Amino acid sequence: MRQVPLFPVLRTLGLVFWLSLPLIGLSFWLGSSFIGEQILSRGYDHKKYLQADSQMAWQMKKKIMAIEVETLPHKGISFVSVKTNHSTLKTMIFEFAIVEPRKLEAKLAQELGLSPERVKALIRYQPDNQ
Template sequence: MSLPRWLQALRPLWLEFWLPLPLLGIIFWLGGNVVTSQVLSRPYSTVSKLQADAQQEVQLSVTVLVIKAEIEKNKGLTSVEVKTADPELKTLEFEFPVTEVSQVEARIAQKLGLSREDTKKLVRYQLKN
């Protein structure tokens, strides 16, 4: 089967290979646009919403060395400083709106995940008026 004369002239220039490439590029470009518009126009729903105003509760597992509690009766607050053995987290600070020793110990034990007995052994109190 013989090729037309103009096609035979193009054969040494590899134009029979290069001429269909722009056509293939246009087909891929149009196909990509169709797929992109289909994907972007599809409705979606978010499962979990970001809650920036909610405070997160974090559980820490640290070795507590000493707990220093400063009870300020006139302000009705107790400032607590916890020294730990962790090199990255050396101190923790809490402030509780209670001044009774038993309530302070209960709050510290709850925050640190300690027993009440362990908290009583580690805590040192300072009263301020």
């Protein structure tokens, strides 16, 4: 009875390649987790800060065209629509739990960064439809 040599048969099946593949995958997995941990644990110091609030308030002072208010006294809320001629921001919509005009104007002046006199000049009240 003749025996078939085992090593040449395994070589023809590509077993050397298939046995080395998991070792290569394991090394890539361990290497990438180590590199990822190093990158994610590194601190990030950025010196530039975004100052959008002050710039937006300054721009909006000049760009507000009209303020329309619809009050619903029976629900105790007011819907405010602020129309601007800003190129990207055409309308801002607010909802306040205030129905008294004086308090609403003060709150709008605070939110928009405008003077109370400017808010009074721009504001228009719509009557309740109910």
